[in-house]
Amino acid sequence: MQSKPTTIKEIARILNISPSSVSRGLHDHPSIGAVTREKIKQLAKSLNYEPNKAAILFQKGKTYTIGVILPELSEHFFSIAISAIEDEAMKKNYTVIFAQSHDRYELEVKLVEKMKNQRVDGLLVSISKHTCNFDHFEKVNSFNIPVVFFDRIPPLKNVHYVASGLESATVKAVNYLLKKGHRSIGMINGPGTLYASEERKDGYKQAITFNRLKFDPSLVINCDLTEQGTIDAAEKFLKHKRKPTAIVAFNDYVALFLIKHFKKMNVIDDFDIVSYANLPIISYLDHAPVASVEQYPYLQGQKAVNILLDLIHSPNTENQAYYNTIVDADLIVNETNY
Amino acid sequence: MQSKPTTIKEIARILNISPSSVSRGLHDHPSIGAVTREKIKQLAKSLNYEPNKAAILFQKGKTYTIGVILPELSEHFFSIAISAIEDEAMKKNYTVIFAQSHDRYELEVKLVEKMKNQRVDGLLVSISKHTCNFDHFEKVNSFNIPVVFFDRIPPLKNVHYVASGLESATVKAVNYLLKKGHRSIGMINGPGTLYASEERKDGYKQAITFNRLKFDPSLVINCDLTEQGTIDAAEKFLKHKRKPTAIVAFNDYVALFLIKHFKKMNVIDDFDIVSYANLPIISYLDHAPVASVEQYPYLQGQKAVNILLDLIHSPNTENQAYYNTIVDADLIVNETNY
DNA sequence: GAAAACAGCGCAAACGTTTGATTAATTTTG
DNA sequence: CAAAATTAATCAAACGTTTGCGCTGTTTTC
Numbered sequence: 001m002q003s004k005p006t007t008i009k010e011i012a013r014i015l016n017i018s019p020s021s022v023s024r025g026l027h028d029h030p031s032i033g034a035v036t037r038e039k040i041k042q043l044a045k046s047l048n049y050e051p052n053k054a055a056i057l058f059q060k061g062k063t064y065t066i067g068v069i070l071p072e073l074s075e076h077f078f079s080i081a082i083s084a085i086e087d088e089a090m091k092k093n094y095t096v097i098f099a100q101s102h103d104r105y106e107l108e109v110k111l112v113e114k115m116k117n118q119r120v121d122g123l124l125v126s127i128s129k130h131t132c133n134f135d136h137f138e139k140v141n142s143f144n145i146p147v148v149f150f151d152r153i154p155p156l157k158n159v160h161y162v163a164s165g166l167e168s169a170t171v172k173a174v175n176y177l178l179k180k181g182h183r184s185i186g187m188i189n190g191p192g193t194l195y196a197s198e199e200r201k202d203g204y205k206q207a208i209t210f211n212r213l214k215f216d217p218s219l220v221i222n223c224d225l226t227e228q229g230t231i232d233a234a235e236k237f238l239k240h241k242r243k244p245t246a247i248v249a250f251n252d253y254v255a256l257f258l259i260k261h262f263k264k265m266n267v268i269d270d271f272d273i274v275s276y277a278n279l280p281i282i283s284y285l286d287h288a289p290v291a292s293v294e295q296y297p298y299l300q301g302q303k304a305v306n307i308l309l310d311l312i313h314s315p316n317t318e319n320q321a322y323y324n325t326i327v328d329a330d331l332i333v334n335e336t337n338y
Numbered sequence: 339m340q341s342k343p344t345t346i347k348e349i350a351r352i353l354n355i356s357p358s359s360v361s362r363g364l365h366d367h368p369s370i371g372a373v374t375r376e377k378i379k380q381l382a383k384s385l386n387y388e389p390n391k392a393a394i395l396f397q398k399g400k401t402y403t404i405g406v407i408l409p410e411l412s413e414h415f416f417s418i419a420i421s422a423i424e425d426e427a428m429k430k431n432y433t434v435i436f437a438q439s440h441d442r443y444e445l446e447v448k449l450v451e452k453m454k455n456q457r458v459d460g461l462l463v464s465i466s467k468h469t470c471n472f473d474h475f476e477k478v479n480s481f482n483i484p485v486v487f488f489d490r491i492p493p494l495k496n497v498h499y500v501a502s503g504l505e506s507a508t509v510k511a512v513n514y515l516l517k518k519g520h521r522s523i524g525m526i527n528g529p530g531t532l533y534a535s536e537e538r539k540d541g542y543k544q545a546i547t548f549n550r551l552k553f554d555p556s557l558v559i560n561c562d563l564t565e566q567g568t569i570d571a572a573e574k575f576l577k578h579k580r581k582p583t584a585i586v587a588f589n590d591y592v593a594l595f596l597i598k599h600f601k602k603m604n605v606i607d608d609f610d611i612v613s614y615a616n617l618p619i620i621s622y623l624d625h626a627p628v629a630s631v632e633q634y635p636y637l638q639g640q641k642a643v644n645i646l647l648d649l650i651h652s653p654n655t656e657n658q659a660y661y662n663t664i665v666d667a668d669l670i671v672n673e674t675n676y
Numbered sequence: 677g678a679a680a681a682c683a684g685c686g687c688a689a690a691c692g693t694t695t696g697a698t699t700a701a702t703t704t705t706g
Numbered sequence: 707c708a709a710a711a712t713t714a715a716t717c718a719a720a721c722g723t724t725t726g727c728g729c730t731g732t733t734t735t736c
Binding site for chain 2: 691692693694695
């Protein structure tokens, strides 16, 4: 009942040739005659030969495996991104292993170490919310394992990354609201420490001043992204002397809390909301955001993995160039509103 | 700048002992003296020695890797399940590799083959919608690689699986609606080929007859789970001579389409809807389902991986017992309705 | 027609680790 | 005190594949 996988040695024994010839034959090496080559290939097929990957990996010192570390797989953005990574890696015959940092710095450090020990050929990372120190990645680099960051990227110069252009997307979002006639626009931003918050704020400012309006800092409220934090921010807007008529929410979760609260307060119709997409079904809500910033997680995943494979295959000479790829985010106007 | 990982050989050379002693020393083999053992361990630590996994795998013929094949990672249920699988495997020092079948039978076959070639120690599978033939799993079994199915399981006796008890959960759901006073309850079921459809139907029937009501087959409509299919089913209910006042939807997507259509038709208030949870934020909808069947994906993932590890570690003698684990699903009444 | 080129294949080492068999030195036993 | 047992370490093979080098015998070249 139990089968043992066929090996090159076995094929060699049956054909009365050397294992090396079999290996070369299977790889179309020129120094193997066409007749022998075909015999080898035929027998291999009929015996259902499959190269023992473990042996090849070991021999070549390559694993044909890329590691992915991200904060939380259950977040829609990441589940789509890793889906893309897997699809793309699969095409190139690479295997993906992954692990979640659950947004904890110490765990992330351990995972990076583990991936290194697994001898992954390269690493794709979206850093945890609380990662401020990046030495663990330096260590990986010193083992000549390339690292590409995506989405949540560190504020460093000398790294490869793929991220979305949140600043220009925010400009688009605010412009859209301005064009709709809004003159006082609020923004519920994330914690000030996040790079993503900075980008949103900069985009907001840029759009406001470009349209010759005055930037009012009190209209941009930092928030811890919890439900309570969102409610607090909402209340500030409701009591604001220049009560906004539109709000840019940090993400769909915030938008959700906001909508819930505004409905409860019976003021939902006083606001147009724009958000950054990460909950696919939010557009089904009754008072869904009028527009969403789409960050194309699938595309980001694709680009990140392709860059990584590039780095893996490029000669490991000192390549001084760093890939800094921005995936343009688009403003999607929600058509299903009725 | 570039480091080469430390090997056992190097440690042996430095300490002037044989590689085998180093290996045994690191593994606390009794035939290595305490002094030597400590010297070995110290040097290993200071040189940052990490065993070359590829070499060990190769040598032992084990990979300490489990493969996961599932239809679609972006489905919430699966993203949670694989998250659990990863967490649990991580604890036991196993690595997870995964691939998506995208609900295509041929791809699934290929992936199973690929996993086999990767020499995974075990396989966790949620089968594709269109898989009716299961020979590809037999093949894996013949290589002594255990397979545990979860959630979407094949209708076979001699397999290990973890799945949720949809039948009894459906009984609970229908009972709940009956207790709320509904006397005509519709069900939008999936395709008849799916085992999950059968279970739902059986549960429905059971609850109805147990409550001494007559089972009306025309109130259970099979549907292809698309938006149009859902609309067609909804229309049938609206024109039904015993127009139902409550509907059990196959899943949250169907519920979503249903709600959308009923709102458009302005009949949303005529219905109570119960669904099977897979969209976390559906409860935020204005006319959300009054209750949801929770299938505990995290728990299912956990159980599945633990069973698999059991099988991997159990002596590969003919273990005639099959793990058939049912994770009870619960009816969660949606409190946020107001 | 001798030298050079080439086609077709085998030999052997290498990758890092584990492990059964073996040896040598020491200690225990009767 | 010789024989037996124990301790501590080494040797060598093995896992499956790849690859540089070397070896034949044939064909081409001038």
